Amino acid sequence: MNEPACALCAATGGALVFQAEKFRVIRAQEAGFPAFYRVVWTAHVAEFSSLDLNDRALCMAAVCAVEQVLREQLQPTKINLAALGNVVPHLHWHVIARFGWDSHFPAPVWGSPQRPVDGAAVVALAARLDEVDDAIARALSA
Amino acid sequence: MNEPACALCAATGGALVFQAEKFRVIRAQEAGFPAFYRVVWTAHVAEFSSLDLNDRALCMAAVCAVEQVLREQLQPTKINLAALGNVVPHLHWHVIARFGWDSHFPAPVWGSPQRPVDGAAVVALAARLDEVDDAIARALSA
Numbered sequence: 001m002n003e004p005a006c007a008l009c010a011a012t013g014g015a016l017v018f019q020a021e022k023f024r025v026i027r028a029q030e031a032g033f034p035a036f037y038r039v040v041w042t043a044h045v046a047e048f049s050s051l052d053l054n055d056r057a058l059c060m061a062a063v064c065a066v067e068q069v070l071r072e073q074l075q076p077t078k079i080n081l082a083a084l085g086n087v088v089p090h091l092h093w094h095v096i097a098r099f100g101w102d103s104h105f106p107a108p109v110w111g112s113p114q115r116p117v118d119g120a121a122v123v124a125l126a127a128r129l130d131e132v133d134d135a136i137a138r139a140l141s142a
Numbered sequence: 143m144n145e146p147a148c149a150l151c152a153a154t155g156g157a158l159v160f161q162a163e164k165f166r167v168i169r170a171q172e173a174g175f176p177a178f179y180r181v182v183w184t185a186h187v188a189e190f191s192s193l194d195l196n197d198r199a200l201c202m203a204a205v206c207a208v209e210q211v212l213r214e215q216l217q218p219t220k221i222n223l224a225a226l227g228n229v230v231p232h233l234h235w236h237v238i239a240r241f242g243w244d245s246h247f248p249a250p251v252w253g254s255p256q257r258p259v260d261g262a263a264v265v266a267l268a269a270r271l272d273e274v275d276d277a278i279a280r281a282l283s284a
Contacts, residue, residue, distance in 0.1 A: 047221050049210045057199065064190065064191040067189065067191040071191065077228075078188070078228050080226045081225040082223065082224035082226070083222070086219075086248035089220060106228035108224075108228070108250065108252040108253075110249065110250040110252050110253040111253065
């Protein structure tokens with residue numbers, strides 16, 4: 001299943017938050033959006049519907065665990081979930097805490113900026129994420 | 143649960159493809175992306191993780207059914223799934239068949255255009271969607 005040419009087969013893809021056999025959770029490094037996590041499926045599969053029913057449930061349970069920790073710890077304006085994979089067709093779910101103050105809200109993070117980056121707010125949010133990472137790891141270990 | 147100020151409580155939000163008690167599938171009218179479907183949850187809930195486990199499974203089964211029909215009928219380059227809801231915080235999943243020729247590929251549909259719209263390809267794709275709609279309705283009725 002390993003495809004060396006695939007960025008998510010070759011590397012972790014971010015700061016590792018939790019590693020299970022079938023998936024990992026990473027915190028991405030996306031400028032302006034510190035609370036940007038990804039659930040990366042271990043096997044090189046492009047489309048979510050290619051997973052069997054048990055694996056779909058496992059995958060979405062992980063996505064929901066990350067989402068719930070972000071909601072509880074950060075009280076974001078909205079959670080954004082997405083599995084796109086146009087550039088890296090290896091199943092990964094973006095789980096992003098969005099805030100009314102962020103540079104793009106209410107546009108998607110991939111859309112047009114709506115306002116300048118609020119550097120102080122970004123730094124304050126980033127400072128809370130070690131604790132969020134720990135809470136995600138605890139939730140997924142439970 | 144009904145919120146009159148919410149666009150997805152007040153109206154169907156697109157061409158109705160399938161109606162179940164807890165969700166509906168609509169085909170959206172997004173210029174340049176004819177194979178753009180949405181699974182709209184009936185109840186006014188903002189976040190996916192607010193659903194209970196049974197409803198999460200039901201919702202993702204509907205998303206996967208739409209995805210699988212799109213894959214089978216249209217052989218897209220990639221499926222894009224997303225639950226954003228920053229503008230309309232009423233749970234809805236975007237299920238979009240993406241093609242290498244489309245105006246934005248490999249960028250998200252919310253990102254920057256990569257090339258002009260290929261009008262002939264868009265028209266040819268749109269002409270197949272009545273059949274796709276029927277296949278989605280059959281898959282969800284099964």
